Amino acid sequence: MAAAQEHPAELPECPSHAGGGLLPDELRAWMLLLAATGAVEQRLRSVVKGTLDVSHDEFLILCLLAEQPREGLRMTRIAALLGRPKTRLTYQIACLQHAGLVTRKAVCDDKRGIEVALTDKARGLLRDASATLAETVGQAFAHVIGPEQREALCALMPELAEDQH
Numbered sequence: 001m002a003a004a005q006e007h008p009a010e011l012p013e014c015p016s017h018a019g020g021g022l023l024p025d026e027l028r029a030w031m032l033l034l035a036a037t038g039a040v041e042q043r044l045r046s047v048v049k050g051t052l053d054v055s056h057d058e059f060l061i062l063c064l065l066a067e068q069p070r071e072g073l074r075m076t077r078i079a080a081l082l083g084r085p086k087t088r089l090t091y092q093i094a095c096l097q098h099a100g101l102v103t104r105k106a107v108c109d110d111k112r113g114i115e116v117a118l119t120d121k122a123r124g125l126l127r128d129a130s131a132t133l134a135e136t137v138g139q140a141f142a143h144v145i146g147p148e149q150r151e152a153l154c155a156l157m158p159e160l161a162e163d164q165h
Helices: 002-006 025-052 056-066 075-082 086-098 120-144 147-156 158-164
Strands: 102-107 110-118
Touching (some): 025 120, 025 147, 056 075, 056 086, 056 102, 056 120, 075 110, 086 102, 110 120, 147 158
Antiparallel strands (some): 102 110
């Protein structure tokens, strides 16, 4: 894993912000931001696999649950928040449960409802890996967020530009 961090794969270039294409400024800005976040996700995938031994999608589930109370979230809510089909989520939750990272239980007032929560093992792994993961995200963003992306953000959200002054 250390070697992967020392020599990260080259990240893809972002689309041009120069204009002249068919897209209005808002869509061009969105495409720049999408490319930047995609590049960050790409770099994070290998670090997540190396530190937590889970897939990126499973990692997103763990992160979502880490920000919730200990009782967890209903699977339908997780699917909605992550924009994932329930069938795919069921498989991912089963993998996480098999690894001892989440628990599943029926919701008391709804026979069909399933609530998912982090285990203490998952909380410990996330706590131990958080500095490495945060550093990876920070480095990746520093690598892909340049003047074009900042300009795109400010064009979409003028209040960001005002806060800079």
